[in-house]
Amino acid sequence: MLRADLPDDLHSELEALARHAFRALGLRDYARFDIRLSSGGTLFFLEANTTPSLEPLEALALSARWAGLEYPALVERMLSEALGRYEALPSAKRPSVRVDLPTGPIELEIPEGVHVPPASSIDLAGLLDVRQGEDVLDLGCGSGLLSIAAAKLGARHVVAIDLDPGRSRPRRRTPIGTASAARWRSVRGPGMSRCTDDPLSKGRMSALM
Numbered sequence: 001m002l003r004a005d006l007p008d009d010l011h012s013e014l015e016a017l018a019r020h021a022f023r024a025l026g027l028r029d030y031a032r033f034d035i036r037l038s039s040g041g042t043l044f045f046l047e048a049n050t051t052p053s054l055e056p057l058e059a060l061a062l063s064a065r066w067a068g069l070e071y072p073a074l075v076e077r078m079l080s081e082a083l084g085r086y087e088a089l090p091s092a093k094r095p096s097v098r099v100d101l102p103t104g105p106i107e108l109e110i111p112e113g114v115h116v117p118p119a120s121s122i123d124l125a126g127l128l129d130v131r132q133g134e135d136v137l138d139l140g141c142g143s144g145l146l147s148i149a150a151a152k153l154g155a156r157h158v159v160a161i162d163l164d165p166g167r168s169r170p171r172r173r174t175p176i177g178t179a180s181a182a183r184w185r186s187v188r189g190p191g192m193s194r195c196t197d198d199p200l201s202k203g204r205m206s207a208l209m
Contacts, residue, residue: 001059003066004037014043021045029081032060099145101126103152108143117145125149134206137161146209159205 006014018033025031025048032052036044052060056071064074097116098107110116117125125145130136132154138147141160151158 001062003062010037010041017043017045021048029078030060032063099125101149101152103149106148106152108145108148110143114143117143121145128153128209130155130207132156135159136207136209137205138209150207150209155207 014035018035021033022031027048027050030052032049034046034049036046038044052058054060054075061071061074065071069077095116096107096109098105099117099122108117121142122145126149128146128149130150130153133156134154135157136147136150136155136159138144138150138158138160141147141162144160147158147160
C-alpha cells in the first residue's frame with residue numbers, strides 16, 4: 001500500500017471532508033473511508049468502514065503512521081477514549097433486564113463487567129429444550145440467562161461455569177423457585193473438578209449450553 005501523493009490544498013480538503021463525514025454519521029473513536037478522486041479533482045466518498053482491520057500493516061494503522069501516530073499510540077488513544085466514556089458513566093445501581101420466558105418472566109440484575117444478554121441469547125432462552133430431571137452444563141454462562149431458563153424448565157442440576165468470577169453466579173431479582181434454587185451450582189475458572197457433588201464430577205450431563 002502506497003501513500004497518495006496529493007497537493008497540500010487537496011490533502012487539506014480531503015481531511016476536512018473526512019472529519020465532516022465522521023461527525024455527520026455519528027461515528028466515534030475511529031473509522032476508515034473509501035474515497036476516489038476523479039480526473040477532474042472531485043473527491044467521491046464511497047463508504048465508511050466503521051470496523052476496519054486493526055492489523056499493524058492494514059490501511060487504518062498505515063494511515064495513522066503517515067499522520068505521525070505510530071501503532072502503539074493509536075491503540076492507546078482508542079483505549080483511552082473508550083475508558084473515558086466508561087469512567088463518565090453514572091455509578092448508579094446495576095442495570096437490569098426483564099426477559100419473558102415461556103415459564104414466566106424473570107428480571108436479571110447485570111453485574112459490572114457482564115454484558116446484557118443479546119437478543120440472540122434471549123431468543124435461545126425461550127427455545128431451550130430441557131426436560132424435567134435433566135442435568136445441564138452452561139459453559140461460559142455470562143449473565144446466567146440460559147442457566148436460569150434451564151432451571152425454570154425443571155432441570156435437576158444446573159452447573160454454570162465461567163472464567164470471570166463475576167459471571168459464575170448470575171443475579172436474578174425474580175425468584176425461580178425454591179426447588180430450582182436448590183439445584184443451582186456455579187464454578188469459577190477453567191477447572192471443573194471443584195464440583196464434587198454434582199453430575200459434572202461424574203461425567204454425566206444431559207445437555208451442554
